[in-house]
Amino acid sequence: MTLLTRDSILTADDRKTVDVECPEWGGTVRLRSISGAQRDSFEQSCLVQKGKTRQVNMRNARAKLIILCAVDETGGRMFSDGDLSALSRKNAKPLDRLFEEAQKLCGLSDDDMGELVEDFEKTQDEDSITD
Numbered sequence: 001m002t003l004l005t006r007d008s009i010l011t012a013d014d015r016k017t018v019d020v021e022c023p024e025w026g027g028t029v030r031l032r033s034i035s036g037a038q039r040d041s042f043e044q045s046c047l048v049q050k051g052k053t054r055q056v057n058m059r060n061a062r063a064k065l066i067i068l069c070a071v072d073e074t075g076g077r078m079f080s081d082g083d084l085s086a087l088s089r090k091n092a093k094p095l096d097r098l099f100e101e102a103q104k105l106c107g108l109s110d111d112d113m114g115e116l117v118e119d120f121e122k123t124q125d126e127d128s129i130t131d
Contacts, residue, residue, distance in 0.1 A: 017030055024094045062088075066087065070098070
């Protein structure tokens with residue numbers, strides 16, 4: 001096995017794409033995997049903290065992930081963050097199909113959000129190191 005270097009990791013073309021048929025919309029949507037920073041941002045956007053209570057907020061989660069993953073022919077983002085409300089109002093069937101493919105592409109399992117909640121519940125029970 002080859003031992004990787006810093007440069008070999010940072011220059012690796014590791015983003016993958018998949019084309020998903022959306023007959024409801026009359027064509028195909030291209031999805032691209034997201035970066036680690038984008039995944040962290042997505043997961044954070046699905047959490048709401050009120051005082052010491054943290055909860056998962058899955059509102060518009062499908063559209064949020066699709067916005068991060070959907071790209072045009074040149075690899076540019078298809079949607080802006082401002083498209084969240086409009087995209088969320090589209091037919092649930094193609095949104096579900098795209099969300100499921102985006103989850104696979106990004107390594108997000110169905111259990112990841114549950115684990116995220118568990119991690120936050122454990123964290124809030126622990127003493128803070130900044131106190």
